[in-house]
Amino acid sequence: MKILVCGATGFVGHHFTAALREAGHTVIRGIRKPSQPDDIAVDYCKDTTKEAWLPKLAGIDVVINAVGVLRDSVKQPMALLLEQTPIALFSACQEAGVKHIVQISALGVDKGIETAYFQRRRAPEAYLNNLPDSISCLILRPSVIYGDDGASAKMFRFLAQLPVHGLPAGGNQRLQPVHIDDICAAVNRWLADTNAHSQTVAAVGLEATDMRGMLDSYRQQLQHSQALHINIPAFIIKLSALMGDVIPASPLCSDTLTMLNAGNTADSAAFTQLLGRPPKSYQTFINRGLA
Template identity: 45%
Template sequence: MRILLTGSTGFIGHTLQAALERAGHSVHGGVSPRRSTLQPGQVPTDFVHDTTAAAWLPRLAGMDAVVNAVGVLRDTRERPIDAVHRDAPIALFDACAEAGVQRIVQISALGIEGSSTRYAQTKLAAEAHLKGLAAQNRLRPAILRPSVVFGKGGDSSALFMNLARLPVALFPGAVLDARVQPVSVHDLAAAVVALLGPAMEQVGTIECTGPEPLTMGAFIASLRQQLGHPPAMVLRLSQPLTELSARLGDAVPQSPWCSETLAMLGSDNVGHPAVFERLLGRPGVHYSQLVATAWR
């Protein structure tokens, strides 16, 4: 198949492209038009300004499917979250319906239901529009909602690994207690390959998780154990100081730590892996094996 993969140079997108190409597909990687040079097979895709279907139609010529793996953690002037998560994807989906490119794989996120964060609300808006087009039989989408995605090259994964190396660590209490169900980035890629191959008829929302949930504190401790280190001393940051640190992060656009991050990391992010495991044909990688299998 000829596949347009948006966000192809990101952590998840890069892994998806490699897996899809190994499966024999021709992947046209969407990249920011701000790049000075394009590599062979790359397509400029502007998720800041391309918010009409007409802007996307030329990029869909000859395509059989679209995988959208574009995402940002927080709102910035350079990459406004409303445009990146909602407006541009909606325009892309409308263009797909117009061009007859029915197969869409949308990489969303687990834990967005009921969340008031702009990250969640913009992701949900794109999902709702995609589901509306599916209800009209104009598209056949699969929406993947992964829990914490772990792998080499991921900013959050690198943060977790750095924290796991510290003999003494200070964590916000809400983050320590939040439950997650980490998923290997390679398992997520395998699911996308299945959805564009043997599971082409699978549609709807799919929760992508590892086989077992645990608290974030226990996850960091497991990573430390996998690295061969003894247990660390863990200190709990009080809620007032946690909120203050997040507000300070709000004032620094480059910082990954902010009020939105606190709201997301301080909430449970778990799901039911049954459909995901059927796509894989096996259980996902257990969190206790992530360093050996995904940190490479």
Template identity: 40%
Template sequence: MKVLVCGATGFIGRAICLRLAAAGHEVLRGVRRPARGGDVAVDYSADLQAADWLERLRGVDALVNAVGIISEKGAATFDALHARAPVVLFAACAQAGVRRVVQISALGADGGDTAYFTSKRAADEALMALPVEWIILRPSLVFGAEGASAAMFCRAASMPVIAAPALGKARFQPLHVDDLAQAVAAALSPATPAQRVIDIAGGRAVSYDGMLSAYRSAMAFPPAPVLHIPATIMACAAWAGQFCGALLTPDTWRMLRAGSALPKSCAASAAPICELLGRSPRGINDFMAPAERELFRLRALAAWRTALLRWVLAIVWLATAIVSAFVYPQADSLALLARVGLEGMPAIAALYGAAALDFIFGIACIVRPRRALWLVQGALILGYSAAIAACLPEYLWHPFGPLLKNLPILAILFILFAEEKTWTT
């Protein structure tokens, strides 16, 4: 069967393409920038007429629409990518004689009132009205090694203290991406009855805390205390997030509070996914294979470790600049500089020049992190540490260890220099 998969370079689309190819299908990858044979150029922000699709659908037996976003950016809006483009694509499928269409929607799209859900529902309803064989799959949260949401949850779970929103009784039932890909392959089979909307989720529903606890345990971290963030603070953060492109927005916060799980204690709701898979879907405790756990662990740590080191370093440089220029008595600073051979205007220039350089380094740690920056900072610290050790040797055995404390800073710079590209890049 020749299958066009739109959104083939996305997290879910890649898994579907691999599964279909392994099953012997001829897979056409619908991508914005074709890079290899079998790629078909598609642009959901521009291909908004059925005529735009007819030639691309020539000879195609089935279509899988796996295009989806969780937040809007520029022309990539919910309305364009989830609704307008899929609606005309589905209409073109009916005109071109495409036998079957599988739409990847979202659990909750039938009744959710956020822009994300309403755009998904608009495409679902348009497909249901067409004279083609259709199956709409509505998955819960999808977990996989390449998933952005999975990375976010694993990162949160890896913290020494887990910060979790206070979500009350909200339940989550994540689905492994391989199970979703297998369900898509089964949905394309002529033996699978069409004209169906199937809600699919994993084998176990848990609370938000339980979800993070399961991921933390799978990554071999010991249990950690959970700090619950009040809903009011989360709502304020979501309001601010909509203006800076953050994943947390008022809509995603509402979706998070609603949870993502099948109806509780309803065996019938899980029957369709079991039918498609020929088995029960994996539960959350089985998402990470033993061979994958160390990779998940390292990625989770790397996702916040580098940022933490950079910000701590920035704070050290900025605080040093402020203290040197405005807080510490100037006379005492000039007295220290006199002991290393600087007096008068050269000493004043050195004092405030060093403070300015510290300030620049602090800002650069935030806005321009580079290997060259870490190298220059390390060289400067080594240089003035050697000068102080030679001219002010009492600081070597000072009880507060001002020179010895440069060692952990040098270690931070060494780690940042070694990890220019993190595991999450």
């Protein structure tokens, strides 16, 4: 199939591109600055209408939207990147005859947490759920995604290697890390299924843990002895989040703290069925080369 991957230079989109090509698909990278013969120029800050997308979808069988941003900013406004432009793209897909759409959303979007990030993520999901049956849609809601080259994975590996772990509010925040390889494999398997139907799936790892457990496991996989744990009081984390509200580059702000404290876990049964096997455990993520 001919597949357009939007956000192909990002962490998730880059892995999708490689996995889909390995499976024999023709992948068109939708990126801001094309550099390869099969690239096309897309800009989520400018291509905000159906009319802007229609010429880009000629001959496309599948569209994968892997564009995402965690913080709102002037250069990367959530209103466009997470809501208006994806909806314009999906509207164009319907008119252009695209057969399949894959939307990378976020775990917890349906929990009623009123952060700007979750609010913007809900609208494209609602739009896809109202498309006719002639288009099959896969909405994946991943937990924290691990990949050796991922920015968050690099950060967590660095923290895990420190002899002292400063744990925000004790590190009890629940999460269920999922490996990028499993996400790519699940999408490839769904596309290969001639009877694939529209579905929304929580993309999570084999089991849940908490921040402390994840860092301890990563440290063990990196072949280090047990770290010293120090609790960082909740009021200090809240203060840091308030400071992050005025620093766009900071990954920690009031909204991200709210989402972190709300937990990021789900039953893995649906993802196991989609994948055709149990997903990987966070306890086996780190390969020996990195260790």
